[in-house]
Amino acid sequence: MIDKRSQQLAAAALGLLPATFLLFRFLTDSLGANPIEEITHETGEWALRLLLLSLSITPLRRITGRNSLVPFRRTFGLLSFFYALLHFSTWLGLDHFFDWQGIIEDIFERPYITAGFTAFASLTPLAITSTRGWIRRLGKKWTHLHRLAYFAAIAAVVHFWWLVKSDVTEPRYYAAALGVLLAARLVPRR
């Protein structure tokens, strides 16, 4: 039987595979005709997938009664933040070349960027307070604060929905998955 720590490490290593593959494609010049767009797409999608995966842990724990799943919520949450940070940094550095005026204008004037920024700004305090020290210091407030993860996921799905030009099939799948996760929260605990 593999111990808990190794299971978490294995989950983290698996979660880092897409980033490793992206780095490999970058180094071997195989990101296609528009590398910046490809990096933005890959990092954005993985940030959202991992956020939803992290939100699925609580309902899964309730259904299966397995408390051993709980640490994975943090692992997937931190991985989601890692991809969101890569995604945001790509946009800041490679799309905008750190032109702060253009960046601020975009955040306020383009609704899909406003939604993406809202998602990122909501994930940041969650990543910062994910350590044992913060959990202890914040006590009950920590649980309340970490409900922000649902808000971040809603903002991220809205961000995706608003940025696609015509075919909303993919954001619709994410919206449906998030809807199921939100509904699962409403089911009373046994």
Ligand code: HEM
């Ligand atoms: C300040 C924060 C953010 C900015 C500026 C931003 C910006 C962008 C941009 C420019 C694109 C590509 C748009 C296009 O193809 O025309 C994009 C795509 C995307 N972003 Fe973000 N984003 C932010 C935060 C987030 C966060 C926090 C998430 C998820 C948790 C996210 C998820 C996605 C997804 C899923 C896509 C679509 C990927 C695809 O086309 O397959 N974004 N974002």
